[in-house]
Each structure stands twice: as C-alpha cells, then as structure tokens.
Amino acid sequence: MALLTGAGLVVKLVLILLIFFSVVSWAIILFKLFQVHRANSESDRFMDFFWKSKRFDAIASQVDRFANSPLTVLFNEGYGELKKVVNDHGPSEGGALSTDLGGIENVSRALRRATNSEITRLEKYLTFLATTGSTSPFIGLFGTVWGIMTAFEGIGKTGSASLAVVAPGIAEALIATAIGLVAAIPAVMAYNHFQHKIRVLINEMDSFSTEFLNIVQRNIAGK
Amino acid sequence: MTTRYPASNTNFSIFFIVSIILHLAVLLLMIWWTKLFPFQMTIQEAYYVDVVNLPVAAPRSGSPTQKGNDNEAPTPPPRPAVPENMAVPAPPQKSTRTTKQLPAVKSHEKTSTPAEPDEFAERMAKLAGKAESQQQEAALERIRRKMTTSGSGRSGMPGASGNEAGSSYSAYIQSRLKDAFRETISYTSKQPEVLIRLVIGADGRISRKKIEQSSGDRSFELAALRAIDIASEKFPPPPGHRDFEGVFVFRPQGISNGGKL
Numbered sequence: 273m274a275l276l277t278g279a280g281l282v283v284k285l286v287l288i289l290l291i292f293f294s295v296v297s298w299a300i301i302l303f304k305l306f307q308v309h310r311a312n313s314e315s316d317r318f319m320d321f322f323w324k325s326k327r328f329d330a331i332a333s334q335v336d337r338f339a340n341s342p343l344t345v346l347f348n349e350g351y352g353e354l355k356k357v358v359n360d361h362g363p364s365e366g367g368a369l370s371t372d373l374g375g376i377e378n379v380s381r382a383l384r385r386a387t388n389s390e391i392t393r394l395e396k397y398l399t400f401l402a403t404t405g406s407t408s409p410f411i412g413l414f415g416t417v418w419g420i421m422t423a424f425e426g427i428g429k430t431g432s433a434s435l436a437v438v439a440p441g442i443a444e445a446l447i448a449t450a451i452g453l454v455a456a457i458p459a460v461m462a463y464n465h466f467q468h469k470i471r472v473l474i475n476e477m478d479s480f481s482t483e484f485l486n487i488v489q490r491n492i493a494g495k
Numbered sequence: 496m497t498t499r500y501p502a503s504n505t506n507f508s509i510f511f512i513v514s515i516i517l518h519l520a521v522l523l524l525m526i527w528w529t530k531l532f533p534f535q536m537t538i539q540e541a542y543y544v545d546v547v548n549l550p551v552a553a554p555r556s557g558s559p560t561q562k563g564n565d566n567e568a569p570t571p572p573p574r575p576a577v578p579e580n581m582a583v584p585a586p587p588q589k590s591t592r593t594t595k596q597l598p599a600v601k602s603h604e605k606t607s608t609p610a611e612p613d614e615f616a617e618r619m620a621k622l623a624g625k626a627e628s629q630q631q632e633a634a635l636e637r638i639r640r641k642m643t644t645s646g647s648g649r650s651g652m653p654g655a656s657g658n659e660a661g662s663s664y665s666a667y668i669q670s671r672l673k674d675a676f677r678e679t680i681s682y683t684s685k686q687p688e689v690l691i692r693l694v695i696g697a698d699g700r701i702s703r704k705k706i707e708q709s710s711g712d713r714s715f716e717l718a719a720l721r722a723i724d725i726a727s728e729k730f731p732p733p734p735g736h737r738d739f740e741g742v743f744v745f746r747p748q749g750i751s752n753g754g755k756l
Contacts (some may be wrong), residue, residue: 290519299514303507397507 280422286415286448290408291465294455297404299398301462307340308469315476322347328354342390342473343480349386350484353379376489383481390477394470400461403461412452416456419445663732665741665752668693671729672743673750676722687715688746690753691723695739700731707742719745 319340325331338344357375423441427463431439687710694703704723710716722745733739742753 295514295518296511299507299511299518300515303510306510 280419280444283415283419283422283444283448285474286411286418287451290411290415290448290451290455293404293408293411293459294451297401297455297462299373301458304397304462304466305422308466310340311342311473312469313409314338315343315473317341318343318347318360323483342387342394342477343466345390346383346480347484349382350379350420350488353382354488371377376485376492379488380481380485383484387474387477387481391470391474398466398470401459401463401466405456405463408452408455408459409449412451412455414450415448415452416445419448522592528713664739668695668726668730668739668741669743669750669752670724672722675726676719676745676750687712688744689716689719690742691719691745692740692742693723695727695730695733697731697736697738701727701730702738710745715747 313336320343321338322331322343325334328351328458329435331347335344335348350353354375359379420442423438423445427437552679688708689710689712692703692705692707693701696702701723704720706716706720744751744753
C-alpha cells in the first residue's frame with residue numbers, strides 16, 4: 273500500500289486511470305459472460321421449441337420465454353414481415369406468395385437487418401475490452417517511465433546512488449506497469465473468448481435465417 | 496420496426512457495480528495480505544574485498560629481502576672452470592711464478608699424470624689466483640661503495656663535514672634505518688613506498704615521525720615504523736644541537752633519502 277500512496281502525482285493519475293479501465297473491463301466481462309451464456313442457452317431451447325412446433329403463430333405466442341436469444345429476435349422480425357406481406361396481398365390471391373417472390377425477398381431483408389442489429393448488440397462494449405487490452409500496458413509503461421524519471425531526479429538531488437535510495441522509487445514506478453498488465457491480460461483473454469462465442473452465435477443466426485426462409489418458401493410453394 | 500430487444504441491455508450498471516465491488520474486494524484482500532505478511536525490502540550491504548592489495552603470503556614470488564640490496568649480496572664463488580683442451584702449453588716463465596703458490600696441487604698432479612703435470616698445475620694455479628684477486632677486488636669495491644653512500648669517509652659514524660648542516664647526518668640516519676628496516680620487513684606486496692618525515696630533536700631522540708605519503712599497505716607501514724623505533728634507540732644527537740628534519744622513502748629495496756622536502 274505504501275507503494276501506491278507514496279507515488280508521484282502523474283503515477284497516481286496513471287494508476288487511477290488503469291484501475292478505472294480494469295473496473296470497466298471487468299464489468300463488461302461479467303456482463304458479456306451473462307449475456308452470451310443466456311443467449312446460448314435460450315437459443316438452444318428456442319431451436320428445440322421451434323422444431324417441435326407446427327405453426328409459426330404458435331411459436332410467436334410462446335416466444336417471450338426466450339427473450340434473450342438473438343434467434344427470437346430474428347424470428348419476431350421475420351414473422352412480423354411475413355404477416356405484413358400476407359396481409360398486404362390479402363386473401364384475394366388465396367394467401368399465396370407463389371406468383372411474386374417479392375414477399376420472400378422482404379422477409380429475407382428483414383432477417384438480414386435483424387441479424388445485423390443482433391450482431392451489433394452482441395458486440396457492444398467489446399471494443400472497450402480490445403482498447404483496454406492493447407493500451408493499458410502502454411499507459412502503465414508511461415507511468416513507470418515517469419516514476420523512474422522522478423526517482424532519478426531524487427537521486428541527483430540527494431547525490432547518493434545506493435540501493436536504499438534507488439529501489440523504492442523504482443518499485444513505485446514499476447507498480448504502474450504491473451497494474452497495467454493486470455488490467456490488460458483479462459481484457460485480452462475475454463475479448464478473444466467473446467469474439468469466438470459471438471462468431472458461433474452469428475453462424476447460428478445465419479443458419480436460422482436460411483431455415484426460416486426455407487420454411488416460408490416451402491409452405492408457400494406447397495400451397 | 497424492431498419488435499423488442501432483450502432486457503439485459505439495461506442492467507449493465509449492475510455489472511459495473513459488481514465489478515467495483517470485486518475490485519474493492521481485491522484491494523482489501525491485498526491490504527489484509529500485506530498486514531498479515533508485511534512486505535519488507537531488506538537491502539543487504541555489499542562488501543567488496545580488495546584482492547589485489549590483500550596481504551597474502553606468496554612464498555613463490557620470493558621474499559623482498561632477497562630481491563633488495565644487491566650490493567650486499569655475496570658474489571658467487573668462482574667456478575672451477577677446468578678447460579678440457581689442455582694441449583696448449585703455457586709459457587715456461589709463468590710456471591715458475593705460480594709453482595710456489597700451490598705446491599700441493601702441483602705435487603698431486605705430478606703423481607697422477609706424469610705426462611703433462613706442469614702445464615695443468617700451472618693452469619689451475621693461474622685460475623685460482625685470478626679468482627682470488629677478483630674476490631678481493633669485489634670486496635674492495637663493496638667497501639668503497641659503502642663508504643661513498645654513507646657520505647663521509649668513516650662509515651658507521653656521523654660526519655660533521657659538509658657545507659649543509661645535517662646532510663651527512665641524514666645519510667647516516669638513512670643507513671641505520673636501512674639496517675634496522677631490513678630486519679623488520681614483513682610485507683608481501685610488490686612495490687610499496689611510504690614517505691616518512693622524521694624530526695630528531697637535539698638530544699638524538701625522535702620528536703616527531705609522520706607518514707607523509709601512505710603506501711596503502713598497512714603491514715609495510717608498520718614495518719617501516721618499527722624499523723624507525725629500532726634504529727632510533729641508537730641515534731646520536733644531530734650536530735650543532737639543532738633539530739634534524741628529513742623525509743625518508745621506504746621501499747622494499749631499501750631506504751632512500753627523500754631530502755627535506
């Protein structure tokens with residue numbers, strides 16, 4: 273603790289900044305762990321439910337149970353668009369979309385838009401983790417360099433270069449690098465982990481979109 | 496257009512608070528840990544040993560007393576260089592001169608080798624005589640040199656002659672110091688040199704002795720001071736009943752007069 277309190281002003285500011293980075297990045301890590309875990313588990317459950325169900329309106333009535341899954345959002349978007357397309361064409365054509373494929377195109381666009389918005393939502397705050405991972409070692413290094421500079425100034429003033437004079441200043445300076453690394457290492461690890469998890473979710477969303485469009489087209493073609 | 500987003504976006508602040516609590520917990524843990532096991536920087540003093548000037552006995556390098564004082568070293572005995580080729584006949588008049596010097600050798604040679612007895616005996620006698628004369632010359636030279644270094648004709652006694660008062664006296668003191676110092680040398684370093692200023696009072700006793708320039712070799716300086724103590728027991732009073740002051744340079748090879756400086 274004496275190392276933290278005895279440091280100079282610049283080193284203290286650097287330490288405060290690094291601690292702030294660490295706090296925020298850990299908040300993001302915990303938040304993302306929670307978010308990605310819920311998204312994964314609810315997606316699995318939603319897919320089970322989706323394949324068991326016969327009708328879209330039955331799924332739509334139950335979809336609130338899987339509120340945290342990105343697939344739910346996709347389904348809602350696609351189903352809403354499909355309903356609109358069917359309503360616009362009306363029952364005059366017998367509810368058929370077979371003649372013009374514009375309705376399927378609309379549904380596909382809606383699904384792609386929902387996928388993009390879900391990717392944005394999942395990747396939110398991850399850039400902060402990347403920034404923390406790449407910059408906080410340098411910020412810590414800056415604090416260390418500054419601390420060593422002031423330590424050498426002190427040595428020049430006292431005129432003695434014994435270990436007892438040099439060591440505390442350098443130890444105070446080095447704690448900035450240590451805290452920078454402490455902040456950076458979990459951030460980099462979490463960033464890579466979440467990147468992988470989110471890529472898996474994006475793949476799931478893409479395959480769900482394709483599946484949804486297939487089902488829509490199959491039903492329309494069958495009619 | 497988006498029907499709904501999951502509600503988890505709103506509760507990021509909860510995780511922020513959780514993270515702050517986590518960091519505070521780590522900080523408290525660190526404080527508790529440092530309280531439990533106080534962090535102390537123990538700085539050990541480094542001791543450096545000067546190996547070069549360390550007085551280490553080195554018998555192989557030889558005692559400095561053997562190296563010093565070349566003029567006191569005894570001249571090597573003449574070699575009995577017996578020439579192998581004895582065929583060269585010596586002049587007959589020389590043989591008559593040398594026969595009386597070594598009659599025993601000659602008689603012995605005569606009995607052993609009857610063929611060339613006279614020539615061999617002549618040769619041996621000549622060599623022996625030559626060696627003897629060389630030895631005598633060397634001894635004379637040694638005495639002469641000793642007399643010149645002591646400053647006055649009488650070695651071992653302070654001379655009152657000379658323009659500058661005390662000049663020969665200092666030479667005398669130097670020689671006495673040299674004799675005493677040779678016995679007390681107990682150093683092993685290579686080239687120590689210590690300048691000692693001596694002030695000898697009118698009663699012949701040392702009133703002040705001061706190391707003007709240290710050699711860095713403690714044992715050598717102690718030896719030099721001990722030599723002064725030994726020699727000062729027999730110092731006669733300086734001439735003219737005036738205080739004598741002089742600087743002497745102590746080296747392993749001997750003592751030289753540093754003058755008044």
